[in-house]
Amino acid sequence: MVDQNGRAISARARLDNASVKLRPGMFVRVRLLFGDRKDVLMVPEQAIVPGAQPAVFKVVEGKATLAKVKIGVRRAAQVEVVEGLVAGDVVVTAGQLKLREGAPVRAIGEGAPSAPPAAGPAAAK
DSSP, X not given: OBOTTTOOBOOOOOOOOTTOOSOTTOOOOOOOOOOOOSSOOEEEGGGSBOSXXXXXXXXXXXXXXXXXXXXXXXXXXXXXXEESOOTTOOBOOSOTTTOOTTOBOOOTTTTOOOOOOOOSHHHHO
8 A cells, every 4th residue: 555645655575685684674765667668758747737637738839728638657756648748749837827728828038038238348349
């Protein structure tokens, strides 16, 4: 059974312990790999919009579009998206709670005004 607070499980294993390095009652952190899949689509965990149905806001022609997604595994602050997105889709990772369908959005740094020309002797030449 998985502890919902810490996502920990209890397990028992038989190990060769001839050197007696493992003592009764010790804890261990284990990472289990159940397979290696190629070409998996991952998004940052913060891109997932909270709610009953997992969703993300993707940017289509400069506007926010809510896309329902089917998520898979979570690992290292990344979430696998099994359905609902394709490679190359741009997703919103901040401000989703105030965002609405069709609202204009832009990437940080995109469309920012350019810096004014420098003032001083070098600029006068």
